[in-house]
Amino acid sequence: APEGQWVLMATGRSPTNIAVIKYWGKRDEALILPVNDSISVTLDPDHLSATTTVAVSPSFPSDRMWLNGKEISLSGGRFQSCLREIRKRACEFEDEKTGIKIKKEDWEKLHVHIASYNNFPTAAGLASSAAGFACLVFTLGKLMNVKEDYGELSSIARQGSGSACRSLYGGFVKWCMGKKDDGSDSFAVQLADETHWNDLVIIIAVVSSKQKETSSTSGMRDTVETSPLLQYRAQTVVPSRVLKMEEAIKNQDFESFAKVTCADSNQFHAVCLDTSPPIFYMNDTSHRIISLVEKWNHSEGTPQVAYTFDAGPNAVLIARNRKTAALLLQKLMYYFPPQDKDLSSYLVGDKLIL
Ligand code: 2P0
The missing domain is CATH 3.30.230.10 (Ribosomal Protein S5; domain 2)
Structure with missing residues (x-):
């Protein structure tokens, strides 16, 4: 100055x-x-x-x-x-x-x-x-x-x-x-607050580091204007899911938390597909990660990992604890070896200490 x-x-x-x-x-x-x-x-x-x-x-x-x-x-x-x-x-x-x-x-x-x-x-x-x-x-x-x-x-x-x-x-x-x-x-x-449910570990699998093709702002505008499914989601599905999610968080109920998280991610992407013209945020690698987690959760009889995807192909994976997170990383490394170009990097860490 x-x-x-x-x-x-x-x-x-x-x-x-x-x-x-x-x-x-x-x-x-x-x-x-x-x-x-x-x-x-x-x-x-x-x-x-x-x-x-x-x-x-x-x-x-x-x-x-x-x-x-x-x-x-x-x-x-x-x-x-x-x-x-x-x-x-x-x-x-x-x-x-x-x-x-x-x-x-x-x-x-x-x-x-x-x-x-x-x-x-x-x-x-x-x-x-x-x-x-x-x-x-x-x-x-x-x-x-x-x-x-x-x-x-x-x-x-x-x-x-x-x-x-x-x-x-x-x-x-x-x-x-x-x-x-x-x-x-x-x-x-x-x-x-951030001290609640400290067992959770979040791993972000970076599937693509490219900028997304459809911005959230224009994507959601198109969805509001053209998707009949969005009305049903907003008015009927989300209100009861919010109550379920609040209960799951309060009780640290991972089974319920994971089920609602995965279902909501999938419905969000369904609503994107229901938009005209359709919006594709996930790619083949995203879909393979979903399959990997779904199969694993099914074979354990109770969810070990929740997945959620935003307006892009990167997977956000929430493991129930550190041991599960370590196993998850092993599986990701096995199915998506680092020399492959499908997964470019991993961001690993706790809910709060990444
Ligand atoms: C979310 N996303 O709840 C959802 C899930 C992306 C998928 O919020 O237009 O960048 O600035 O309000 O907040 C991305 O939308 O959009 C977003 P604007 P924003 O996290």
Whole structure:
């Protein structure tokens, strides 16, 4: 900053999350309001997370942002919504040591510089918008001395990217779809914190590190417009699955957790196939991984591993404990030897310590 000027900064970190009951379909595109509730597990921040530094200074002539060191445009409606909603809630800041004082109304005039990094390749085909917008909203809130609770912040992060609202909390999180048209009751709640159900181990099998072909936003728009199955899923199937999933998480009931997780992943991909034109996110390798897990679970008589796939071919595998996770890795290595090109890498770890 030029002499006599100051820069005030805040840094935050947010992990990504993996949905076990999927969000797919919006009832309001501008506010990002979903057609059903969803439930996710937040990963450990050491592995898949965004780290964001936000700075404010009277010497900044405009708002600017850099993602992984490259400047990106902030003109999109989603960034603007998050910035506007946080600025609206900014509170007076005063630091006795430096004498910096920012009055509530000053925040509207001050510009921000934002630098965000993902600790995983954006091109790995793993969701980065969830961690990114959660982190942006949280860190801006810290910088601007926003007093709102995490629920309110999650509702703002939702306007950046739907799944981002679930990354405000660790552990198991539910995004309540809400009923209102203004979105004020569409926010995330924590079902259980990160110390709950520590036996679970998550392994992400990276089937393809290519960027997905159909973005989630346009994919879900097409699904809402054309899939008759989506109505049935959102109105009839998901409400009872959410109750089952909440019970399974509370009781650490892996059998029920795995059954609901796999069924919901499969129905999400069925809804994609039911879209016109159909959307294919999984490939042959994804299907082979499903078969491997299904056969194994069947032969054991009770599920050992749950699988779930998002808007891409990578498998997220949730093992019931460390021993099962080790066996799973052995099987993956055997059926998909590293010299083959089917699986490019593995990300291995705990629910929280990857
Ligand atoms: C989820 N996905 O629940 C689902 C499952 C992908 C498959 O949330 O348009 O990037 O920004 O709200 O959040 C991906 O959608 O979409 C997603 P927008 P988002 O995790």
